[in-house]
Amino acid sequence: MWPTACDTFLYASPNGLCGAEWTRAACSFELGDLPVAWQVSARTRPDSALAEWNAYFTASLPHEALTDFLLALDARTEPAFSFGGPEAVVAAVCAQGWARDIDRPHTAALAPGLSAGISLEEVPPLVRDADPRPGRFGWQAWAEPVVGDQYLWCASFSSSVPHDLVAIFASSLSSPHPVQRSCLPAGVEGQLTVVRPGADRQRRARGAE
Numbered sequence: 056m057w058p059t060a061c062d063t064f065l066y067a068s069p070n071g072l073c074g075a076e077w078t079r080a081a082c083s084f085e086l087g088d089l090p091v092a093w094q095v096s097a098r099t100r101p102d103s104a105l106a107e108w109n110a111y112f113t114a115s116l117p118h119e120a121l122t123d124f125l126l127a128l129d130a131r132t133e134p135a136f137s138f139g140g141p142e143a144v145v146a147a148v149c150a151q152g153w154a155r156d157i158d159r160p161h162t163a164a165l166a167p168g169l170s171a172g173i174s175l176e177e178v179p180p181l182v183r184d185a186d187p188r189p190g191r192f193g194w195q196a197w198a199e200p201v202v203g204d205q206y207l208w209c210a211s212f213s214s215s216v217p218h219d220l221v222a223i224f225a226s227s228l229s230s231p232h233p234v235q236r237s238c239l240p241a242g243v244e245g246q247l248t249v250v251r252p253g254a255d256r257q258r259r260a261r262g263a264e
Contacts, residue, residue, distance in 0.1 A: 073095070087197060092116075094110070095128070127223040145163070159174065171198040193216060
């Protein structure tokens with residue numbers, strides 16, 4: 056029986072090894088002064104009361120990245136087992152045009168324009184993991200369209216989250232392919248390219264004239 060973190064809405068995988076819980080209503084804790092909205096967990100056994108690892112996401116995180124992370128997690132038969140090392144995460148975003156941090160090229164990367172980043176850092180307080188030792192490191196991701204302003208969203212992965220799963224999240228997050236949005240968040244002017252519906256068809260029609 057899966058215990059919930061906050062007695063809120065919980066989705067559990069059919070094999071009982073993974074779960075995703077909507078925690079925002081319970082105000083569990085914050086990342087970057089933003090309330091955590093989703094907590095995703097994995098266990099080694101369905102009857103285990105202790106999650107092997109946890110990942111936390113604030114509400115404005117691009118849903119494509121969270122969806123791809125959940126689909127990859129659902130496809131695994133052993134969600135608590137890690138494949139590969141931290142280089143896979145940095146390589147995933149650099150393949151999409153991000154740049155390695157000059158001081159930490161193997162554990163940190165930044166988006167063009169420095170509007171977002173991902174790095175291997177000491178995990179924030181309240182981020183839970185099966186390994187209770189202090190000073191553990193896990194992947195942290197964030198968007199900060201204007202340096203020094205409020206974060207747009209944050210994500211935190213505890214130290215035992217498999218690097219290859221984080222790499223899938225990172226690859227989806229850094230993808231340059233267009234996505235549909237009904238409105239744009241504040242503070243992203245100049246950071247995003249907006250394509251109006253039908254604009255591509257109109258350009259092709261003009262080119263055929």
